[in-house]
Every structure is written in C-alpha cells, then in structure tokens.
Amino acid sequence: MTDAEYDPSGEQAVSNELAGVLPVDFVAFHSQNHLAYLEYAHVKLGSAEAAEAVVDDVFTFLLEVWPDALQEASLNAFAWAQLREHVERYRAQQEVPAALVDTARYAALRQGSRRRLELVESKTGVYEAIASLPDRHYDVVLLTFLIGLETPQVAQLMGIEPGTVRSHLYTARRKLAAKIQLNWIPGEGKDL
The missing domain is CATH 1.10.10.10 (Winged helix-like DNA-binding domain superfamily/Winged helix DNA-binding domain)
Incomplete structure (x- = not known):
C-alpha cells in the first residue's frame, strides 16, 4: 500500500492474546484512541509506515508508564502530549518536512x-x-x-x-x- 492509498478504515484493536495480559483500562484507551492517533501522525508525517511506527512507540511508552499515567490530572492530555512529542522527535530525526499538504487525508478533504x-x-x-x-x-x-x-x-x-x-x-x-x-x-x- 502506498502513502497515497493510506486509509485507516478500522480501529486496530489489541490482539486477543495481548488483551488478556494487558490492563483492561489500557486496552480500552488503546481501542478508543488508536485510529485518531494514526490519522494525526499520518497527517503530520506524510507516511503510513512512519505513522504506524510512531503510534506504536507511543502506546508502548504509555504501557510502560501506565500506572503513573493513570495518576496524571488528565490521562488524555498526558497521552496527547506524548503523541506530539514522539511525532516531533521522529520528524526531527528523519528531517521530515511538514506533511500537511501531501497526505492522502488532505487529498480526500480537498476533493470532498x-x-x-x-x-x-x-x-x-x-x-x-x-x-x-x-x-x-x-x-x-x-x-x-x-x-x-x-x-x-x-x-x-x-x-x-x-x-x-x-x-x-x-x-x-x-x-x-x-x-x-x-x-x-x-x-x-x-x-x-
């Protein structure tokens, strides 16, 4: 699949095997936010593969700090800050230009x-x-x-x-x- 064909048509759920060992609230949080995080990262990075890698890293990090993350004043705000930080770090490391215009999502919006x-x-x-x-x-x-x-x-x-x-x-x-x-x-x- 090329970046121009990127279409996150469904939410990626945590596999059944992992769902049994991961905290239930983490699985719910992942299911609720995964697709939106992917779309955001894809718009910012311009690549489906990069978006998937960054979002996977974000959820891996969140899982590692999950008990502490639950203690934050707002779990969603904390997780969103992590997503932004991971995306910006990836862009800096890869020297990725702003991808706002080049993404398939923008193309779909433009046509619509x-x-x-x-x-x-x-x-x-x-x-x-x-x-x-x-x-x-x-x-x-x-x-x-x-x-x-x-x-x-x-x-x-x-x-x-x-x-x-x-x-x-x-x-x-x-x-x-x-x-x-x-x-x-x-x-x-x-x-x-």
Missing part, C-alpha cells in the same frame, strides 16, 4: 470540499499560516478540519474541555483569516 477550498487555495501562504499556529490551535485545526472530528471528540482526544476547543478554533480562524487575508465572519460554524 473543493468549492470551499478553492478560495483558500488561491490565497498564498495558507499552509504556512496553518503551520505557524501555536501548537494547540494547530492540533485543533488539524483534528477538526483535516481529520474531521467533532468538537467533543477533539476535546476528549486532547484532554481539554469542549469550550476550550471552540475557543482555539475561533482564535485559529481569526489568525488564519488575518494571515491569508480572507474575510471570515465569526459564527460561520466549522467551515474555514
């Missing part, structure tokens, strides 16, 4: 909402503008617009409140609109 993106694509610097957003704003934009998650899903995944997701989206849209000189009217909903 071509009319909406034509205006955005005509403005120079949109990709650079997205890449220049602060980390949390960038993640919220990526998860919402490129991966297609709804606000409650983004909040759960990142370990933050839905209101915080909405606030990050609002601020990110304002910043992006200013950077690419796009007329955006607050209250337009999820669309860019």
Whole structure:
C-alpha cells in the first residue's frame, strides 16, 4: 500500500492474546484512541509506515508508564502530549518536512470540499499560516478540519474541555483569516 492509498478504515484493536495480559483500562484507551492517533501522525508525517511506527512507540511508552499515567490530572492530555512529542522527535530525526499538504487525508478533504477550498487555495501562504499556529490551535485545526472530528471528540482526544476547543478554533480562524487575508465572519460554524 502506498502513502497515497493510506486509509485507516478500522480501529486496530489489541490482539486477543495481548488483551488478556494487558490492563483492561489500557486496552480500552488503546481501542478508543488508536485510529485518531494514526490519522494525526499520518497527517503530520506524510507516511503510513512512519505513522504506524510512531503510534506504536507511543502506546508502548504509555504501557510502560501506565500506572503513573493513570495518576496524571488528565490521562488524555498526558497521552496527547506524548503523541506530539514522539511525532516531533521522529520528524526531527528523519528531517521530515511538514506533511500537511501531501497526505492522502488532505487529498480526500480537498476533493470532498473543493468549492470551499478553492478560495483558500488561491490565497498564498495558507499552509504556512496553518503551520505557524501555536501548537494547540494547530492540533485543533488539524483534528477538526483535516481529520474531521467533532468538537467533543477533539476535546476528549486532547484532554481539554469542549469550550476550550471552540475557543482555539475561533482564535485559529481569526489568525488564519488575518494571515491569508480572507474575510471570515465569526459564527460561520466549522467551515474555514
């Protein structure tokens, strides 16, 4: 399978053999987050193989520190921070450029909402503008617009409140609109 054909069509569950020896709450956490982590890593890295390797490393690390991770104020926020760190470390080691535009997920989004993106694509610097957003704003934009998650899903995944997701989206849209000189009217909903 090539990167252009990457389609995580189902959640990868922990095998039955391992499920019997792993902590039940870890297996549930893995099942709940694995696909979204893969999609995020793939968008950031541009490679299905790299995404799988990084996400496997993240879950291996989480399993190693699982009792301590459960003591964190927010398990989801802790795990999300680990995912971001592992992705960035991989990108630095491999000298991977920002893969936002080159991924199959972006291609699918582009085809699915071509009319909406034509205006955005005509403005120079949109990709650079997205890449220049602060980390949390960038993640919220990526998860919402490129991966297609709804606000409650983004909040759960990142370990933050839905209101915080909405606030990050609002601020990110304002910043992006200013950077690419796009007329955006607050209250337009999820669309860019």
